[in-house]
Amino acid sequence: MASEENIVLKTQSLSKEYKSGPVFFQKKVRAVIDLTLDVRRGEVFGFLGPNGAGKTTTLHMLAGISRPTAGGIEIFGKPFRCGQIWPLSRIGYVPESTYLPADMTMTELLSFFARLYGLPGATVRERIASMFEMIGFVLRERATFVRSLSMGQRRLLDLALALVHDPDLIFFDEPTVYLDPLAVERFRGIIGMLKKKGKTIFLSSHTLPLIERLSDRVAVIARGRLLRVASAQDFAAEGGLEPIFLQLVKGAS
Numbered sequence: 001m002a003s004e005e006n007i008v009l010k011t012q013s014l015s016k017e018y019k020s021g022p023v024f025f026q027k028k029v030r031a032v033i034d035l036t037l038d039v040r041r042g043e044v045f046g047f048l049g050p051n052g053a054g055k056t057t058t059l060h061m062l063a064g065i066s067r068p069t070a071g072g073i074e075i076f077g078k079p080f081r082c083g084q085i086w087p088l089s090r091i092g093y094v095p096e097s098t099y100l101p102a103d104m105t106m107t108e109l110l111s112f113f114a115r116l117y118g119l120p121g122a123t124v125r126e127r128i129a130s131m132f133e134m135i136g137f138v139l140r141e142r143a144t145f146v147r148s149l150s151m152g153q154r155r156l157l158d159l160a161l162a163l164v165h166d167p168d169l170i171f172f173d174e175p176t177v178y179l180d181p182l183a184v185e186r187f188r189g190i191i192g193m194l195k196k197k198g199k200t201i202f203l204s205s206h207t208l209p210l211i212e213r214l215s216d217r218v219a220v221i222a223r224g225r226l227l228r229v230a231s232a233q234d235f236a237a238e239g240g241l242e243p244i245f246l247q248l249v250k251g252a253s
């Protein structure tokens, strides 16, 4: 069992309902239902679920973008509500998709993000250099406009933008979408580097091998409900994550 001070993120009966459809025929969609979990300092917490399971909705609530319908969130030991800004300088968030301004260069964009977080000039330069090194962009590429980047390069830039302020807790939503195998390998290296620095990582994906390979613990979610949380070793000892995941998800549908 993890002690309270080792818990970085906690949710209690977190729930989200959407209203969907035209006004007179609106129906409720229960996207996340009574989600209670905790994430420990320094771990990679895999959040695995099929399409439509409620992963992105959960991340939106955890990152303070979307208001829960019910339940609570604690971050760094304090209650966190949608709209509050106090923990944001310690949180990094790689959304499922981004809309980056096409007419800014990568350096301008990184600098803009770093300054939003209030980093001083010398630190901004240092952090930008280390972000380019991390995502493997050489010097001559650093002034490339966003519009000229491939989808995979944009994804790497998303990672750099989420990490430029050196956050302690990082949410990744399908981080390897668009990445080729070499870039996925680089991403795994980035996760290793963040872990070494003691960062806490919430890794949400439906890509089973990625979650299986990188996570210390894995939570399986389907149809908005948490079905199981266990260590990677426990899943391995029971025959591997894939058969257990398939059994859990089929049982939930």
Ligand SMILES: Nc1ncnc2c1ncn2[C@@H]1O[C@H](COP(=O)(O)OP(=O)(O)OP(=O)(O)O)[C@@H](O)[C@H]1O
Binding pocket: 018, 019, 020, 029, 030, 031, 049, 050, 051, 052, 053, 054, 055, 056, 057, 058, 206
């Ligand atoms: N803005 C919205 N309005 C109505 N329903 C929504 C909205 N956003 C998501 N949903 C519904 O909530 C459920 C959970 O969606 P969510 O995007 O959180 O799933 P996900 O696990 O991230 O899926 P994927 O892996 O396909 O991205 C789905 O049934 C989806 O259709």
